[in-house]
Amino acid sequence: MINMKTDFSDWLIISDVDGTLNTKLRTLPERNLKAITHFVKDLGGHFTLASGRNISSLRKHYERLPIKSTPAVILNGAGIYDYEHERMLSFHAIDERGIDIVKRVNENFPHIQIEICTDKEIFILNPGVFSGAMSLADRIPHQNFKKFDDVPKKNWGKVIFMGLPPVVSRMVKYLNSTDSDGVTYMSSSVASYEMLLEGTNKGTSALEIADMLGVPHEHTGAIGDYFNDFDMIKSVGVPAVCGQAPQEMKDAATFVACHCNKGAVADFLEYIEKDCQ
Numbered sequence: 624m625i626n627m628k629t630d631f632s633d634w635l636i637i638s639d640v641d642g643t644l645n646t647k648l649r650t651l652p653e654r655n656l657k658a659i660t661h662f663v664k665d666l667g668g669h670f671t672l673a674s675g676r677n678i679s680s681l682r683k684h685y686e687r688l689p690i691k692s693t694p695a696v697i698l699n700g701a702g703i704y705d706y707e708h709e710r711m712l713s714f715h716a717i718d719e720r721g722i723d724i725v726k727r728v729n730e731n732f733p734h735i736q737i738e739i740c741t742d743k744e745i746f747i748l749n750p751g752v753f754s755g756a757m758s759l760a761d762r763i764p765h766q767n768f769k770k771f772d773d774v775p776k777k778n779w780g781k782v783i784f785m786g787l788p789p790v791v792s793r794m795v796k797y798l799n800s801t802d803s804d805g806v807t808y809m810s811s812s813v814a815s816y817e818m819l820l821e822g823t824n825k826g827t828s829a830l831e832i833a834d835m836l837g838v839p840h841e842h843t844g845a846i847g848d849y850f851n852d853f854d855m856i857k858s859v860g861v862p863a864v865c866g867q868a869p870q871e872m873k874d875a876a877t878f879v880a881c882h883c884n885k886g887a888v889a890d891f892l893e894y895i896e897k898d899c900q
Contacts, residue, residue, distance in 0.1 A: 627896070627897070627900070628896075628900045629665075629666060630666065630667055631662065631666040631667055631668035631895070631896070632667035632668065632669075633837075633838055633839065633842050634668045634669065634838065634842045634843075634844070634895065634899075635668075635669040635670075635671070635693075635829075635832065635833050635836060635838040635842065635843050635844070636662065636668065636669070636670045636671075636843075636844045636845070636846075636891070636892065636895065637670075637671055637672070637673045637696070637825075637829045637832075637843070637844070637845040637846075637855065637859070638670070638671075638672055638673070638845070638846050638847075638888050638891075639672075639673060639674065639825075639845075639846065639847040639848060639849075639852050639855075640672055640673075640674040640676065640681070640684050641674070642848040642849065642865065642867070642883050643846055643847055643848045643852070643865055643883055643887060643888065644672065644684065644883075644888050645684070645883065646883055646884040647883065647884055648884075651684075651687065652884070652885070652886040652889070654885075654886035654889040655886050655887075655888040655889050656687075656688070657889070658886070658888060658889035658892040658893065659688055659689065659690070659888065659889075659892065660688075660689050661892075662892045662895075662896070663689050663690060664689060666896065668895075669690075669693045669836055669838065670688070670690050670693065671685075671690055671693040671694065671695050671696070671832065672684060672685055672688075672690075672695045672696070673695070673696035673699075673700070673825040673828065673829060673845070673847075673852075673855060674695070674696065674697060674699070675698060675699040675740075675781065675783075675811065675817070675851060676697060676698070677697055677698055677702075677740055677741070677742055677743065677744075677745070677780070678697060678702075678704055678742055678743060679743070679764070681695060681697055681704075682706065685706055686706065691706060691707045692707055693832070693836070694706075694712055694832050694835065696825055696828040696829060696832070697742070697780070698740055698742070698780035698781045698819075699781055699809070699817065699819060699823075699824065699825055699851055700715070700819060700823045700824040700825045700826070700827060700828040700854075700855075701714065701715050701716070701717075701740075701780030701781050701819055701820065701823055702714045702715070702742055702780055702828075703828050703831060703832060704742075711742060712835070713828070713831060714742060714778070714780065715780075715819070715820045715822075715823045716777075716778050716779055716780060716820065717779040717780070717781070717782065717805075717806065717818070717819065717820050718805055718820065720804055720805030720806065721779065721782070721805055721806045721818060721820065722776055722779065724798070724801075724803070724806060724818065725737060725739070725748075725771070725782055725818075726771050727801070728784060728794060728797075728798070729748060729749070729771045730771075731794075731797060732784075732786070732790065732793070732794050732797070733749065734749075734786055734787075734790055735749065735784050735785065735786045735790060735791070735794055736748070736749045736750060736751045736784075736785045736786060737749060737782060737783070737784055737785070738782065738783040738785065739774060739779050739782050740779070740780050740781045740782070740783065741777070741778040741779060741780055742778055742780055743764065743778075744764040744765055744766065745764070745765040745766075746765070746766055746768060746774050746775065747765055747766065747767045747768065748768050748769075748771060748774055749769070750767045750768075780819070781817055781818065781819045782817065782818040782819075783811070783815055783816070783817050783818075784815065784816045784817070784818070785814060785815045786814065787814065788813040788814050791813070791814055791815065791816055794816065795808075795810075795816055798816075804821070805820070805821050806818050806819065806820065806821050807819045807820065807821050807822065807823055807824060809824070809850060809851045809853075809854075810849075810850045810851070811849065811850070811851045812849070817851065824854035824855065824858075825845075825847075825851070825852060825854060825855035825858075826845075826854040826855040826856075826857060826858030826859070827854075827858065829843065829845055829855055829858060829859060830843065830858055830859070839860075840859070840860055841860040842860055843858075843859040843860045843861070844859055844860065844861035844862070844863060844891065844895055844899075845858070845859040845861075845862060845863065846863040846864065846865065846880060846887060846888060846891045847864060847865070847868070847872070848864065848865040848867060848868045848872075848883060848887075849868065849869070849872075850869065850871075850872070852864075852872070853872060853875070856872065856875060856876060857875060861877050861878065861895065861899060862875060862876045862877050862878075863876050863877065863878040863879070863880055863891045863894070864876045864878075864879055864880070865879075865880055865881070865882060865883045865887040866879060866880060866881045866882040866883075866885075866887065867882050867883060878890075878891060878894050880894075
């Protein structure tokens with residue numbers, strides 16, 4: 624008879640939020656909550672969230688879970704925030720090179736709507752139908768601007784370029800043909816494209832949290848659903864994806880869970896408990 628491991632205090636599991644922890648309707652499956660509670664309370668494991676959201680937007684999703692002692696990844700890796708002590712542990716702001724790229728995109732693609740996400744608020748340039756939806760839904764402090772020069776140039780964690788898919792596609796081709804030193808790009812949907820400081824992503828921040836907790840990298844696991852999670856699942860010891868993830872992500876995963884609507888995080892935690900002894 625195989626003795627099941629009951630102490631996972633040397634493990635850290637990180638989950639994306641939208642389309643992973645939550646359903647497509649942004650609700651938390653009860654199955655996920657029970658599995659996370661069991662992993663943390665009964666097995667002693669560390670669990671946290673990694674999201675493109677900022678401090679205020681992620682808070683409600685974080686605080687409904689029993690994970691207050693584990694810092695979270697915000698702004699797709701730009702920051703690591705300690706909700707228990709209300710302090711930023713790490714923040715990687717976009718520098719002048721990235722700011723100049725945003726200026727050039729704004730000049731060359733006037734129909735692209737731009738969300739500039741700081742740790743505490745969002746600056747919306749060229750506000751329109753694509754931008755502002757999440758900030759309004761989550762009541763995130765935000766300011767609208769019509770001129771680039773009026774936008775504050777401090778603490779830019781990430782920038783989201785949004786528009787009709789054909790326009791975003793043309794913009795991506797433009798960005799790929801220009802100097803991109805100092806920044807990292809990632810696709811978050813067919814209608815949005817994101818930019819962070821070079822070398823910044825959910826994966827680097829996830830491993831930074833593991834180091835803070837003294838968790839060996841081979842005992843880290845992460846689950847996500849789209850390409851903005853790709854660096855994270857490629858960085859950890861046990862990569863997992865939701866059932867609705869693109870095939871390229873499934874090919875990079877050790878474990879493929881069910882669709883997020885059915886409790887993908889619970890699937891993954893059950894796999895960790897049973898198969899990662």
